Amino acid sequence: MKLHLLDRSTKLNNTSFSIRNHCYPNFLKIWHYHPELELVLTLKSSGTRFIGDNIEQFNVNEIILIGKNLPHMWLNDKEYFEENSKLMAQAIAIHFKEDFAGNTFFNMPEMNAIKKLFDNAQYGVRFFGDLSLVIKRIKKLENLKGFDKTVSFFKILNLLANHQEYKLLSSMGFVNSFKKTGRTNLAEVYEYIIKNFKNRITLEDVANIACMNPTAFSRVFKRVNRKTFSEYLNEVRIGYACKLLMEEKYNISEICFESGFNNISNFNRQFKKTTNYSPTEYIKAHLRGS
Secondary structure, three states: OOOEEOOOHHHHOOOOEEEEEEEEOOOOOOOEEOOOEEEEEEEEOOEEEEEOOEEEEEOOOEEEEEOOOOOEEEEEOHHHHOOOOOOOEEEEEEEEOOOOOOOOHHHOHHHHHHHHHHHHHOOOEEEOOOOHHHHHHHHHHOOOOHHHHHHHHHHHHHHHHOOOOEEEOOOHHHHHHHHHHOOOOHHHHHHHHHHHOOOOOOHHHHHHHOOOOHHHHHHHHHHHHOOOHHHHHHHHHHHHHHHHHHHOOOOHHHHHHHOOOOOHHHHHHHHHHHHOOOHHHHHHHHHHOO
């Protein structure tokens, strides 16, 4: 899963932001980033969403805001890739530069809430709760033109900026490291982890990728992420296990090994440590809508 820089500059010719309604048999299976912010409304399909080091299940009517240069990918469930599948994946994606309204526009006191929204976007933001008005306005946006389109987009941003129910997705350690290192050193380590977390990964493996000895790598990784490499890897695996538990397609033993753990007792221990639930309790909480 090589990280790709996607050039979307041509889509912003003669417009301050672009809006596209994508409808395909499955979403683009590319781990990528771009200098534009991206607002995504998923209309059809389900699967796994990767944003930075965050791994979660996605479904319909989900709204996500992604900051500039934050790696991401929507990976549809395997049913979408079957030869005779009639399933479709559809989403509305809006791309825009952070300064699309000018270099100083968002420095006005009246824009403080939207400026904070853009700051939060660097981690990726998932909004939840009552989003019916935002969804309605995003769907209408692509049919508007000129001034009306721009004003409507500002209203959407303002609604999201003042929406109180949201979750930041990627960790500060991931975001900061990616900013500092670009596509080398720790950024390549994160790519490797996301690609291989289901398999056995040793400290020596990732230290070699970062071109460090294991002791130096451990020290740097813990300073940046405020957790050890093994703790970080376990959290990624548990995030994926949570996604599988919510899908209710596999039993707990199968999920243990599918997520990269090699024994049930360690899986249960790490799951409890990360989520404060046992896998069984997590399923019950999910069914309650907790």
